[in-house]
Amino acid sequence: MTCYVTLELKVDYLERNLKAATIEIKNIPTSNPENITTLTGIVQKLGSIINQPVPAPDIKNIFRLRGKKETVGTVVVEFSTTSLKEQFIQSTKNYNKQHTGNRLNTSHLQATGPRKPIFVSEALTAATKRLHYLTREFIKNSEYEQCWTANGKVYIREKEGLPSRLIKSEEDLLKLRREKDK
Incomplete structure (x- = not known):
């Protein structure tokens, strides 16, 4: 880093x-x-x-x-x-x-x-606003259905009742995309 x-x-x-x-x-x-x-x-x-x-x-x-x-x-x-x-x-x-x-x-x-x-x-930081936007765009083309913020952090969930995943960075979205492509 x-x-x-x-x-x-x-x-x-x-x-x-x-x-x-x-x-x-x-x-x-x-x-x-x-x-x-x-x-x-x-x-x-x-x-x-x-x-x-x-x-x-x-x-x-x-x-x-x-x-x-x-x-x-x-x-x-x-x-x-x-x-x-x-x-x-x-x-x-x-x-x-x-x-x-x-x-x-x-x-x-x-x-x-x-x-x-x-x-x-x-209220979100500029970096979190961007990450939230990118995450919402990601779920439009994936099996994930929910995206939200809580305590200044971005979360997604595949379906209601399943555990949520914390999205810390754009790299997390890239990893999820790679997992989906496999």
Whole structure:
């Protein structure tokens, strides 16, 4: 392993630890004015909808990233604890499973304009985002059916009920591809 690769792994590890209690929320409509207080209020409202209360002191930091033209930017929320982040994500999943016909969307926030789905996910490092993308592309052409992230790591599973596999690098995907070709 070269020094460059070792350094990249260390940076990714540090960045993953920095984002351990952080989520990203996509498609939150902008408000005018928009500041920490209004964004906190939106997250608290989402929390009440999904039955996961979020007291204001539990939001360590919150801001909106710039979006591409004609799209709203992602809202980044850093919670005070990793367990609160996990509970918020799990509550969102549970809500969407229970309300398949009316999954979490902008109408729940009484937003004007077209109804758009609201997506909640953990914040990933750039390297993990790339690996997650490559893994999703891999499963499209393989016998694997599921791909997800948890705690900043990428996992795949061949079928429901079978054990999951941790994907640490692109090399892991290449090994799986070679196994499939045999």
